[in-house]
Amino acid sequence: MIELPAVGAFLQMGQGKTATTLMALKDLLYDYVSISKVLVIAPKKVAEDTWQAEGRKWDDFRDLRFSTVMGTPKERRMALEADADIYVINRENVKWLCELYKYRLPFDALVVDESTSFKNHQAVRFKALKKCLGRFKKRIILTGTPRPNTLMDLWAQVYLLDGGQRLGKTITAYRRTYFVPEKQYQGIVYSYKCRNKECEKAIYDKIRDICFTLKDGYKEIPAEDNFIYVQLPEKAKRNYMQMLKEQVLSLGDEEITALSAAAVSNKLLQMANGAIYDKDGQYTEIHDAKLEALEEIYEANKPLLVFYSYKSDLERIRKKFPEARTLDSAEDVDAWNRGEIPLLLAHPASAGYGLNLQDGGSTIVWFGLTWSLEQYQQANARLKRQGQKHQVIIHHLIARGTIDEQVMKAIRSKAEGQAAMMDAVRMLKENIHG
Incomplete structure (x- = not known):
């Protein structure tokens, strides 16, 4: 990170991405004096406190000055005017930031934490940041899952480092060079795969001079998966x-699209969890099978980190367990790590990235399952990371005879989430008509 202008640190969860980066930034800011202002882009909850907390945690980083660019537009502007070394902003505000400075950002170093959130080349945040890349003398991207679905996910992330020098200036050129269609339906391609092993190796060879991983020298955190099948009344x-x-x-005879598959999947997953929403946004409770299973786990194991899927899940769990607390802020993280929360509720999309929760417990319960392999892996890594002193137990509540079984199968086979969901709905349709 000190020597190269651009670095991709593809370190597994818990291997010290944040601390490693802060050490490099401190040296660059104070010893080499080669950079002066750092922009860190991170998931919202990580931006709120993870970087700042890491700075407070180690004596080496005490001199680093942080400014958190979050809140109302006025609060964000004030944070940008503060005298600091590192300015941390959540990824949702990247477009706002770029437009504020008319794409002439006043930072000379960029850190993108959890860079897989920039893997979509069509996303607004990627397009906005792409216009500003020339402003940075130093670029660093961090993730433990650089290719959560396929190697197609690498293009946009590596582009943030080199502007397309290694994998091509456009996603089309990258795809044409290394990939062939993997899954398609009625002429529409839903996913691609590498042409062959040689192509896969060629991609790695292209980026190996700026992208690094760590295989040795760290302690593997043990984990045990437990699959609990619940019977619906x-x-x-x-x-x-x-x-x-x-x-x-x-669905009739219409083609199965990602949108239509998601609509069907959501309804069935809601029912598997125990409640279903109507067209007015109100939900009706169907059963308590998963709540009863969660209660049995809770009685035998405390504390628990529980991942839910829907607001109905959250409300029903909190009603049954009034002592449960939702992961909403840095204060909740600290309280959990101090052992003050027996039941912590979190959504994998918002709490699955960057948060250090390993000090507060070692047991996870998936109340509602997710099609996203990336979210699943990242969420589990909140406890399964360096500093964890106990074996991590991951319980999965699976409603027997429901779509839960297809989701769990996809996760265990590490299938691409959207494609797996569409395949599952297509199979359900064929079975019904059959």
Whole structure:
């Protein structure tokens, strides 16, 4: 990070990405004096406190001055005017920041934490940051899952480092050079795969001079997966099967798209968890099978980190366990790590990145499952990381005979989430019509 103008640190969860980067930035700021202002872009909850907390944690970083660019537009502007070394902003505000400075950002170093959130070359945040890359003398991207789905995910991330020098100036050129269609339906390609092993090796060879990983010299955190199959009550089972038929039949003969598959999947996953939303945004409770399973785990194991999927899950869990606390702020993180929270509730999309929760417990419960392999791996890594002193237990609540089983199968086979979801809905449709 000190020697090269651009570095991709592809370190597994818990291997010290933040501390390593801060050490390099401190040297660059104070010893080499080669940079003066650093912009760190991170997921919202990570931007709120993770970088700042790491700075407070180690004596080596005590001199580093942080400014958190979050809150209202006025608060963000004030934070940008503060005298600091490192300015931390959440990724949702990247476009706002670029437009504020008319794409002439006043920073000479860039750190993108959890760079997979920039893997989509069509995303607004990527397009905005792409216009500003020339402003940075130093660029660093950090992630433990550089290719959460396929090697297609690498192009945009590496572009942030080299502007397209290694993998091509456009995603089209990259795709044409190294990939062939993997899954397609009625002429529409949904995913691509490398042409062959030689192409995969060629991609790694192209980026190996600026992208690094760590295989040795760290302690592997043990984890044990536990799959708990819950039985739905007969009435709930009938309701589920009726909903399955209605949802699948409503597709008619139309092509299964990501949007239509998501609509069907969400309805079925809601019912598997125990409640379902109507068109007015209100939900009706269907069963308590997963709540009862969670209660059994809770009685035997405390504290628990529970990942939920829907607001209905959150409200129902909090109603049954009034002592439960939602992971909303840095204060919640600190309280958990001090052992003050017996049941911490989090959504994998917002709490699955960068947060250090290993001091507060070692047991995870997936109340609601996710199609996203990246979210799943990142969420588990909140406890399964360096500093964890106990074996991590990961419980998965799976409603027997529901779409939960397809989701769990996709996760265990490390299938691409969107493609796996569409395949599952397509299979359900074929079974119903069959």
